[in-house]
Amino acid sequence: MEIGLSTFVETTPDVHTGKVMSHAQRIREVVEEIVLADQVGLDIFGVGEHHREDYAASAPAVILAAAASQTSRIRLTSAVTVLSSADPVRVFQDFATLDAISNGRAEIMAGRGSFIESFPLFGYDLKDYDELFDEKLELLLEIQKSEKVTWRGGHRPAINNRGVYPRPVQDPLPIWIGSGGNAESVIRAGVLGLPLVLAIIGGRPIQFEPLVRLYKQAATQAGHDPSKLTVASHSHGFVAETTDLAADKFFPSTQQAMNKLGRERGWGHYDRDSFDFARSMEGALYVGDTDFVAEKIIYLRKHVGITRFMLHTPVGTMPHDDVMKSIELLGKEVAPKVRDEIARWEQEGNS
Numbered sequence: 280m281e282i283g284l285s286t287f288v289e290t291t292p293d294v295h296t297g298k299v300m301s302h303a304q305r306i307r308e309v310v311e312e313i314v315l316a317d318q319v320g321l322d323i324f325g326v327g328e329h330h331r332e333d334y335a336a337s338a339p340a341v342i343l344a345a346a347a348s349q350t351s352r353i354r355l356t357s358a359v360t361v362l363s364s365a366d367p368v369r370v371f372q373d374f375a376t377l378d379a380i381s382n383g384r385a386e387i388m389a390g391r392g393s394f395i396e397s398f399p400l401f402g403y404d405l406k407d408y409d410e411l412f413d414e415k416l417e418l419l420l421e422i423q424k425s426e427k428v429t430w431r432g433g434h435r436p437a438i439n440n441r442g443v444y445p446r447p448v449q450d451p452l453p454i455w456i457g458s459g460g461n462a463e464s465v466i467r468a469g470v471l472g473l474p475l476v477l478a479i480i481g482g483r484p485i486q487f488e489p490l491v492r493l494y495k496q497a498a499t500q501a502g503h504d505p506s507k508l509t510v511a512s513h514s515h516g517f518v519a520e521t522t523d524l525a526a527d528k529f530f531p532s533t534q535q536a537m538n539k540l541g542r543e544r545g546w547g548h549y550d551r552d553s554f555d556f557a558r559s560m561e562g563a564l565y566v567g568d569t570d571f572v573a574e575k576i577i578y579l580r581k582h583v584g585i586t587r588f589m590l591h592t593p594v595g596t597m598p599h600d601d602v603m604k605s606i607e608l609l610g611k612e613v614a615p616k617v618r619d620e621i622a623r624w625e626q627e628g629n630s
Contacts, residue, residue, distance in 0.1 A: 280587070282321060282617060283322045284606065286326055287327040288309050294531040306335050308599045310345045312324075312602060313350060317352060340376070347377060355381055357386075358513065359388045359389060360390070362415045362419065366435070367415045368418075371419060375446060389419065389455065390456070411434055415435070455473060457513075465477075469508075470501045471501075472498055474510070475508070476513055480514060484562075491583055512587070517597075518565075518609050519568065519601075519605065533549075533594040537594070577617055580621055581624065
């Protein structure tokens, strides 16, 4: 069971002061967070790509590379790379370079992205949203498979027996499919035999179990061994010394961020009742003390089949010291509890 973190490198106004930190400051903070995550024994850290004022990570591979030279074992991934509006050749080159700097710890998490700012920025039409992703994923997998590439599509100039360099340390460079939880995307990942990441940020996590089964069924039918495929989840959360303290620290920035997005997307108002349900055992928020958060992750592994868990901290802007403390607790206390219980459970013949 792998446990780690993800971030979108947010720079929303401070809930209490209204001040907005610079992109540069938040990026430097995230590098410190990755370094700490490595030091406390976490397995993975992901940085998500966005192209808007309140998110500072338009180039995740660069941020991850800054941390790569200061870390030794933690794996480094995008979370996600918005592949539909990116050039797969450059994506592969960036992460192969990260793989070299980190000596084989880079991964790509490819997704459509739930934000659309990158499409007009890079000159793509949203009516091609699905077609762009399918085509570019095809090219990215061709580059992963072969040094020399011959390929033709409808949205990018053809490539005729050209080499793509540098080649990564890992062969192959891991490519995951990120999904918001729709059947089409999990079936695609299964058919291709690619590892799957589910964004479980609302509702009840147990509702994702049928999607995991669908993914493995699609993989089996396509001739892949489902026992060799990994399924990750990405969920919001925060760890503190007590559950009440965790909730009180995490709620204000989460409410602010969720209501800002809610106004853009037509969601209902996010209030404390919504938050408190989501942090219950049945909900999708992993907010609490170390025992409670560990218990929820264990439940997710046993009942949904998740083999990698990524805690998304913070949501919105929180004090850097609070985020660092949460990372420390996740690595030093939550992760060992989860790993010990899952190891015991698997030794009893479960999977």
